[in-house]
Amino acid sequence: MKTKISKNIGEKIGTYTKYQREKRHHSLNEFAKSINVTTSFLLRLERGEYSNVKFDVIEKITKGFEMTIGDFLYKCDIIEASNTLPPIDYYLKEAYQFPEQAIEDIKLLIELLKVKYKKERHELRELHKAYWEKK
Numbered sequence: 001m002k003t004k005i006s007k008n009i010g011e012k013i014g015t016y017t018k019y020q021r022e023k024r025h026h027s028l029n030e031f032a033k034s035i036n037v038t039t040s041f042l043l044r045l046e047r048g049e050y051s052n053v054k055f056d057v058i059e060k061i062t063k064g065f066e067m068t069i070g071d072f073l074y075k076c077d078i079i080e081a082s083n084t085l086p087p088i089d090y091y092l093k094e095a096y097q098f099p100e101q102a103i104e105d106i107k108l109l110i111e112l113l114k115v116k117y118k119k120e121r122h123e124l125r126e127l128h129k130a131y132w133e134k135k
Contacts, residue, residue, distance in 0.1 A: 010052050011050075017061055
């Protein structure tokens with residue numbers, strides 16, 4: 001993963017944290033308590049008052065959202081996604097030792113789900129895009 005140069009990493013983390021917290025319908029107090037930070041700290045973070053955020057705080061936030069640190073930092077636009085991820089069939093074979101037929105069935109299921117939820121995926125992408133354009 002490559003790090004993007006950013007003058008205000010804290011603001012990006014705060015903006016995305018607020019977005020995820022509100023999306024999950026957590027109050028500021030509730031989420032702060034669940035990740036073991038003060039409400040005032042979380043409020044200042046979400047307002048973009050910090051230029052940087054300590055790694056242990058990022059860990060707490062990502063655990064609170066049940067996300068990986070990599071996904072969180074990618075969605076905050078702090079790191080770029082790696083283009084070196086293996087294809088799903090390699091992953092299923094290596095991680096789970098799935099037989100070839102099972103892998104083909106899963107790939108087919110994924111394609112069917114993409115078709116079935118095309119409208120919903122598009123709507124979510126548009127909502128996400130609109131949210132970030134306001135920021």
